[in-house]
Amino acid sequence: MEISSVIPPGRRMIDGYPPGGFRVAGTLYQGPMLIWPEGEVPWSLGRIEDLTVADLDPVRRIDPPVEVLLIGCGPRMALLPSVLRRQIREAGIGMDAMDTGAACRTYNVLISEGRRAAAALIPV
Secondary structure (H helix, E strand, O other): OEEOOOOOOOOOOOEEOOEEEEOOEEEEEEOOOEEEEEEEOOOOOOOHHHHOOHHHHHHHHOOOOOOOEEEEOOOOOOOOOOOHHHHHHHOOEEEEOOHHHHHHHHHHHHOOOOOOOEEEEEEO
16 A cells, blocks of 8 residues: 655655555655654564554654654554553553554654654554
């Protein structure tokens, strides 16, 4: 799927989410990704069911910090266990889980508004 939006200078936007990967700022990546306004890195998580708070440590190291983390769960939204949601909140990360397409679109909207957002994405 192709998506587009107004791109603020110096911001990493998600151009699309083809099967198995993501196109970020014109570069195609395969597999899960962590994306924030100034960069992106491959993410080691393969399945949303395996997510732990430790998997989100790279997000906690982003400087300046992000306001919200969008978790793209794959083709369908997944309800994260309440213990994990609590651990994420206690780690100082505001987050919202949704299907990956919605996470990509929401990330771009937040970034175009100048918000400090990050996305942790499982491919569709």
